[in-house]
Amino acid sequence: MVQGAVNWNTGMTQKWLQEYVDDWVSFYRKHTAEGEVASYIPALKEANQDHLGISIIGMHGMKIRSGDVDVRFTIQSISKVLSFIVACMQRGVSYMLDKVDVEPTGEAFNSIMHLEMKPLKKPFNPLVNAGAITVSSMLDGETSKDKLDPLLSLLEEIIGHRPPINLEVYESERESSMRNRAIGYYLLETGFLDSDIEVTLDTYFKQCSIEVTIDDLARIGLILANDGKDPDSDQEIIPRQVARLAKALMLTCGMYDASGKFAAYVGIPAKSGVSGGIIAVSPPRVRNEPLPFMDGCGMAVYGPALDSKGNSTAGIRLLRHIATQWDLSIF
Template sequence: MIYMIHSIFEKVKNEPQEGKLADYIPALANQSKDLFAAYMIDEEGQVLKFGDYEVSITLQSISKVMSFIVAADQLGLDQVLEKVDVEPTGDPFNSIVRLEVAEKGKPFNPMINAGAITVASLLPGNNVETRVKAVTNFISQVTGREHFVNQEVFQSEMETAYRNRAIANYLKANDYLRGTVEEALETYLQLCSIEVTTEDLAKLGLFLANDGQLLNENKKLITLKTAQFSKALMMTCGLYNASGKYAATIGIPMKSGVSGGVLCTVQNGQIEHLKGHIGIGVFSPMIDEIGNSVKGMSFLQQISDHYALSVF
């Protein structure tokens, strides 16, 4: 059966190639420009999938959602919010300027680098390995398979982490980091380098749409409050300094990464035979100047319009 969504996918796939690879991370400069994938799953486990959905990518900034969830659920949301705020910035994800103008240098939200580095330092465990493992274990519980750090991408990011190291030093000077600067930075960059597929992204999106309940299991893995805060942050801060634009035009909680992945959660919608809570994973590595996947966002824009997915 040919669905309308398949036609939308093919139309976007054949759109002129725009954007560029995230070549400031050397390992990401080697991705094929033509890769494009979409995967959708609903609360009954029904699936729609298109393109290169089996290709592995690294989470990059999408990991910020996972690390926030683990830190908030393990430490308690209030403790995390003592160190990181939940306000949008309108600035690039790697901006330093807001740290200097904010009261006591507090990061504005966990979806920018300053906030994510802070959250990485707060994760449970006494060293980098155990903190990263806390997040990979969480992702594995949701997706049903093991996840690992792509060491090539991690080393590539560590070798070029000058700006992130500057941010981490500023945070440490203002007493926002637990442990050392290098531990926080290494934890953060390893989290960015965790490998997933679009299927994994879709399952994570469905997990959040279900307010923290695992597919086919009548139990919640995280608190309702943590799930709600995570989705609110995705909606208001998840697409860098284009978050307001996409909240207005697409209208669902999303988080992007510069590898070209996008994690999306639909609270109550219908896409062909999929209905109710739906998780969506999209991937295309060519990103715009802000850091969002060009074809990924075009596809999400068109399916939101056609299937009326916006929460507004």
């Protein structure tokens, strides 16, 4: 497909890439019919099953957007990456890793069973509900508002505005939260909560209800691809060590019990959410031929129809196709 020394990182090829991505979005949209919109949080049922959109932001301002790009949706589990980053920035990495492990579970995101499987009973990783609830309890502050303030400020620094919390989704999640409450009480018993359980759960429900677009998520992905620095200003927004740890966790645990397959077939760090978003990070890569976004990029898809693991059916296929076409795998 690529002839000669095309510089894929300049605007020269933007039109060309845009046409390809438009075609791929049209092609993969049919896979939305294979999934189902999440219903265990009642407010999420209102999503349009047919939606599919992608945003890709590169290091030099190159941006490709296609499909349903303007839909606002709640960030859900993708917030777990951000709360872990903020907690590491506040408490330090070694403190956090004493409280939550970095091992994939191979179980569903809301599994309780795995909490009992290790002698220490420490949550397996910060990207499953159990680990994320522990992390929310470790954010600085006495109230959920205080705890979320630094997370919202970090988001503001990255995306340029303070994102709202969707109150309808927050209330719906709070009212249907039996399993997360069970996980919370289990963590309380085993000593893995640093704050009051109600404050912790409220923080967790609110962080999951932050409203974003795929452009916002792609921009967060870009910062992670650049090891925590904003490529435009060269300012460090996330410490390099924390950004790298977050990416390692995304690669090994970000797609839950489909993380192995995602690493094998797509090969880049990613994190999904039950509202249908996936954030993916393509770090800079070295190849013998010029390829799109070689300096790295942030990517995000939205497709609320989910597979049985809670990941966007069409979104995963679209990312897999792009990763194959553009040779994105880090391996």
